[in-house]
Amino acid sequence: MSLITTGGKTEIENxxxxxxxxxxxxxxxxxxxxxxxxxxxxxxxxxxxxLFAQIPRFTGKQIVNLKAAELTxxxxxxxxxxxxxxxxxxxxxxxxxxxxxxxxxxxxxxKINELFESAEMNEQxxxxxxxxxxxxxxxxxxxxxxxxxxxxxxxLEAIMYHNPYPAYFLSEGSWNQMILxxxxxxxxxxxxxxLQERVNERLATALNDYIEERLAAHRxxxxxxxxxxx
Amino acid sequence: xxxxxxFKERAEGEKIAxxxxxxxxxxxxxxxxxxxxxxxxxDDYQAMADAGIVALIEPAFWxxxxxxxxxxxxxYYSSLLGWERFRASQFGIKHYCTIGxxxxxxxxxxxxxxxxxxxPLFIYKEGVVGIGEIGFxxxxxxxxxxxxxxxxxxxxxxxxxxxxxxxxxxxKGTQRSMDIALEHGLSPSAVIVDHxxxxxxxxxxxxxxxxAFTIYPFTKMGNERMVELxxxxxxxxxxxxxxxxxxxxxxxxxxxxxxxxxxSGISLEDIELVTYRNALNAFAQSGQIDESDFMxxxxxxxGQKYEHNSILRGGQQPRIDxxxxxxS
Numbered sequence: 001m002s003l004i005t006t007g008g009k010t011e012i013e014n015x016x017x018x019x020x021x022x023x024x025x026x027x028x029x030x031x032x033x034x035x036x037x038x039x040x041x042x043x044x045x046x047x048x049x050x051l052f053a054q055i056p057r058f059t060g061k062q063i064v065n066l067k068a069a070e071l072t073x074x075x076x077x078x079x080x081x082x083x084x085x086x087x088x089x090x091x092x093x094x095x096x097x098x099x100x101x102x103x104x105x106x107x108x109x110x111k112i113n114e115l116f117e118s119a120e121m122n123e124q125x126x127x128x129x130x131x132x133x134x135x136x137x138x139x140x141x142x143x144x145x146x147x148x149x150x151x152x153x154x155x156l157e158a159i160m161y162h163n164p165y166p167a168y169f170l171s172e173g174s175w176n177q178m179i180l181x182x183x184x185x186x187x188x189x190x191x192x193x194x195l196q197e198r199v200n201e202r203l204a205t206a207l208n209d210y211i212e213e214r215l216a217a218h219r220x221x222x223x224x225x226x227x228x229x230x
Numbered sequence: 231x232x233x234x235x236x237f238k239e240r241a242e243g244e245k246i247a248x249x250x251x252x253x254x255x256x257x258x259x260x261x262x263x264x265x266x267x268x269x270x271x272x273d274d275y276q277a278m279a280d281a282g283i284v285a286l287i288e289p290a291f292w293x294x295x296x297x298x299x300x301x302x303x304x305x306y307y308s309s310l311l312g313w314e315r316f317r318a319s320q321f322g323i324k325h326y327c328t329i330g331x332x333x334x335x336x337x338x339x340x341x342x343x344x345x346x347x348x349x350p351l352f353i354y355k356e357g358v359v360g361i362g363e364i365g366f367x368x369x370x371x372x373x374x375x376x377x378x379x380x381x382x383x384x385x386x387x388x389x390x391x392x393x394x395x396x397x398x399x400x401x402k403g404t405q406r407s408m409d410i411a412l413e414h415g416l417s418p419s420a421v422i423v424d425h426x427x428x429x430x431x432x433x434x435x436x437x438x439x440x441x442a443f444t445i446y447p448f449t450k451m452g453n454e455r456m457v458e459l460x461x462x463x464x465x466x467x468x469x470x471x472x473x474x475x476x477x478x479x480x481x482x483x484x485x486x487x488x489x490x491x492x493x494s495g496i497s498l499e500d501i502e503l504v505t506y507r508n509a510l511n512a513f514a515q516s517g518q519i520d521e522s523d524f525m526x527x528x529x530x531x532x533g534q535k536y537e538h539n540s541i542l543r544g545g546q547q548p549r550i551d552x553x554x555x556x557x558s
Binding site: 050056057117118120123153 | 307311312315316348350354355356
């Protein structure tokens with residue numbers, strides 16, 4: 001079960017590198033490159049976690065400039081996915097995640113899980129943005145469900161907006177939680193990939209109840225909800 | 231980190247219902263470099279934003295009772311960098327933190343050793359502006375050991391140090407903290423010595439350290455005394471903070487003290503240094519503070535909705551009329 005082929009991932013990785021080389025200052029890129037050997041050869045994740053934390057110190061946080069052709073390529077490889085509006089720090093972090101050796105599954109899972117465990121807000125954003133391109137994608141379902149429980153807006157948006165992972169991997173129950181949460185937290189549901197495709201009866205029932213609750217409390221109802229009641 | 235044992239004194243106080251008037255300092259901006267927001271409410275955030283606080287530093291501290299697993303520290307540090315930072319942003323306040331193992335819990339040596347292992351994972355994170363609050367409580371050998379280890383860490387990471395000076399045996403504890411910092415090769419200009427009083431301030435300033443004062447009712451420093459100290463010592467390398475936490479403390483201590491200083495005839499330049507600029511300069515040595523961020527901090531949730539509406543900066547949380555008995 002995978003959203004994207006290994007070849008597709010390599011293409012994305014290469015494209016990210018092209019963008020990074022263009023957007024990151026030369027000395028920052030040298031610094032980033034100099035850290036790769038250590039994270040590729042270590043058994044534990046100390047160097048990886050320290051590198052991951054320090055990325056914004058070197059890259060800055062400006063919004064990445066993208067070419068139209070680059071957006072097209074990404075969209076062809078992972079429909080709906082976009083790098084638009086990403087900060088340089090987020091882009092570099094996602095690329096670094098793709099540099100972690102994945103041959104040893106246990107070791108790979110442990111490293112990524114340790115990154116999640118000590119992640120601050122922007123690190124979480126990068127981690128959740130990377131869900132569709134991480135190795136062993138079915139192993140991140142729990143992480144994705146956990147992220148949906150977050151109340152931090154940016155983190156929720158990294159999962160909900162332009163991210164094909166939830167629609168592809170979440171169970172019906174978890175998917176429905178995400179959609180309900182999106183309405184609760186007033187997210188723009190039009191950015192959710194698979195919104196119409198994953199409409200289901202239980203979701204419709206829950207949304208109907210939600211509408212009735214809102215109306216009983218004399219609160220407004222988002223018009224988008226009604227499109228999911230079919 | 232504080233504890234307030236003057237229960238009797240408090241209980242005997244008159245209950246006064248009055249309205250706070252901060253009109254003297256309207257339009258000024260403040261930086262509270264020591265406040266434990268994790269134990270404060272959204273009402274506090276709202277009041278702080280209204281009073282002009284644009285940025286704060288939350289030092290890692292003791293939570294009132296000892297932790298027993300290293301995972302509790304990991305989650306605490308993560309919450310300072312995650313949830314608490316997000317909460318602050320919803321009120322237009324830029325949140326920074328210092329990360330460290332506090333002196334009380336350094337006395338649990340097995341746990342302290344484990345905490346030391348996870349500190350390197352956190353000190354390089356975005357918005358970590360120092361190692362803190364560290365130093366002495368009881369001045370035990372274990373406290374000494376972990377204070378020194380963390381000073382080495384600060385040196386390696388090139389981060390300022392925020393020193394908690396002890397409640398008991400304060401003068402000696404303060405001197406000893408400075409001696410040890412120098413012994414480990416730290417520059418006094420990278421060390422903020424906190425919780426000063428009339429007895430400690432002179433030596434701290436004479437030796438070139440930053441002197442921070444905690445305006446905290448009953449136990450530490452009152453702001454009338456603080457006014458006298460600024461009159462006597464000026465504003466160079468002096469900063470004030472609230473250290474507000476779960477004790478009876480005041481998250482508006484910095485703006486209130488600014489108002490009192492203004493009424494007491496202290497110049498606006500000096501007030502700005504003591505309540506904003508000095509803290510910023512001291513902790514900006516971390517490379518993690520960009521003053522322009524204070525002006526652009528916005529909620530991630532509502533900020534996009536309100537992006538182009540500058541009126542809402544500093545108050546992105548929906549406002550409620552607290553004087554209304556209607557809650558809707």
